[in-house]
Each structure stands twice: as C-alpha cells, then as structure tokens.
Amino acid sequence: MIDRINPLAAPVASPVETSPADLVRGAGATASPAAEGADFGAMLSSLASDAIGAVKKAETISLAGVRGDASVQQVVEAVMSAEQTLQSAIAIRDKVVSAYLEISRMSI
C-alpha cells in the first residue's frame, strides 16, 4: 500500500482499482513538487468523498438486497468495494496525520 500512499513513487500495478489509488497515481504522474500542495489537498478531499460515496452505495444496495431487489452477488460486491475504499482512505489519512506530526516536531 506504500506505493499508493507515496505520490512520488512510481506507480506499481495494483490488483485493486480503487479511486484513491487512481488519484494518487494521477497526482504522482502530473504534479511537480511545487504544485503538489494544491493537488494533494484535492486528492485528500476526493478520497474522503469517494469512501463515503462507496459506503452509501453499499448501504443502498444492501437495503435493496433485503427487499429482494438486488442479487447476492451485487450486495457482496458493493460491500467489499466499500470496505476496500474505506480502508485505503483510512490508511492514507493515518499516514498523512503521522507525517504532519513528524513535520511539526522538526525544529525550525
């Protein structure tokens, strides 16, 4: 997961195509160190909204599954994808927070 989190790392083929990974790779490919700040912020916020969106979608499909409108396959896929998206977002958030704390501890 480190390659997904570090925008400067060369994009490594990942079996899980989640949106945060795409964004990170996109940011890594196009951003230069100077413009990284703006892209990074955008990336984080879209990360959060992606995760929330995936969870909401999973919730809707699960409700449909209980009613009998969605197939077992759909429900399971939606829930799995939500979990993956959420986990990625959490991991990135944790990394970002710890990086920030490290930076703030640096003596000026």
Place this chain on the structure above:
Amino acid sequence: MTPVHLFNVISQNNRWLAVRQATIAGNIANANTPGYKALDVEPFAAVMEQTRLTMAATNPAHMTSAGEVKQAAAVGTEQPWEITHSGNSVTLEQELIKAGDVNRAFKLNTSVLKAFHRMLLASAKV
C-alpha cells in the same frame, strides 16, 4: 455517516426470518398430521410498513430505537403444492426449499451486518 437505517432494517429482517423459520419448522414437524394446513408468515414488506407507521408517530428528535416491531405472525395457508386425502397440505420439498432460502438470506444479512460493523469500528479508531 453511520448506516443506522441499514442496521435497523437488517435486524428487523433477521427477526422476521427467525419467525418464518419457526413456522416452517412447525409445518415440517406436522407433515404427517391429518388435517394440518401449512402456514407461512406475512411478507416482510408488510411488517416493515407497520413499523414505519409506528416510528413516524414518535417525536423525530428522539434517538431512534428499533421501534415497535410488529411481530411477524404466522398467517393463513400458503399455496400448497398438493393436498393429501387426509387433509394435510404440507409438502416437505416446498418447506425445505423455503427453509434453505431463509437460511441464505439470514447468512447474507449477518455477513453484511458484520462488514458494516467492521467498517464503523475501523473508521472510529483514531
């Protein structure tokens, strides 16, 4: 962001499924009882509707509990596949198929519940 509504619906559905399983068990146990007619519960949508009406009546500012859940009652006869000459309308195969369905739905419910619970815990961890 907490999917409270989903948790409520799933937990209600599980309760309904449990009552349905009990009814199916009664049918299977009485498969050879003369004059016994197979029973089934009313559809889940009807149970949900009743609960929704009850919940809407309370003050929306209250913390939502599970609400007054209408106990799914064993309702009249279903469409039997056949009726024997002793008046018994239970078909073992039909009942076993239903029992399998109930089990599958229950399994899916608990798995989904577990997954969302995990996600909730993971996102709440600092």
Place this chain on the structure above:
Amino acid sequence: MFDPLQVTLKIGASGLEAQSKRMRVVSENLANAQSTGHTPGADPYTRKTISFESEFDEAMGASFVKVAGIGRNHSPYRVEYSPGHPAADAKGFVKLPNVDVLVEVADMREANRSYEANLQVIKQAREMISMTIDLLRSG
C-alpha cells in the same frame, strides 16, 4: 418474547420424536409380520398404527406435533392353510397378521424422509443462532 430460533429447535425436536415413534411402530409391525397366535383359532399379531396431532402453543405461536395415540388396524387377517400348525383351527386354517411388508417398508421410507427433514430444520436453526453469535467475534 420468546426467541423464535430456540422455538424452532424445540419444534424440530418434537418432529424427530414423533417420527422416531412412528419408525418404532413400523419396525414392530415388520418384526411381527409372521407372528401367529399359540392356541388353535387364536388371533395373530394385529398391525399397529400411529396417529399424530398438532399442538398449537399460544404463548410461543408455534405448532408442535405429538403422537395422538397408537391404535390397531382392523383389516382382516390373512389366512393360510396349514393343518399341522399349533394355531390351526378346526379346518386347518391359520390366521396370519394383517401386516403387508410392502406397505410397512414404504411407511418406513416416509418416516425416514420426514425424520431427515426435521433434522435439517434443527441444523439450520442451529446455524442461524451461531451466525448471530458470530457477529460479536472480532475479525
């Protein structure tokens, strides 16, 4: 409020008990399919029958099953000509039990099938209970 899954287990158990009593009756009939009386002209073994009835428990809202009673089947006895037999009457006919082996074997198969179905119900209810408890398990 009673736990419907626990009630399901009890219902399944009542079904098992009823079916196994039925099988006992069937095996009694089969074992005594040739049992005649001992004295001349005496009646042989009479085929036993079992009848069920459903018992609706209001408190739990569930239908149990129980054995209503074990009765006797009064279809006519088979008669065989066998003068040397201890149970032979004046004309030399011996009365044999009114047990038809084919009917009994078919009944046994039915009882077995019902038994298996009840077992399946118990297994599934047990599974549902353990799945619910599993929700608390981490991971």
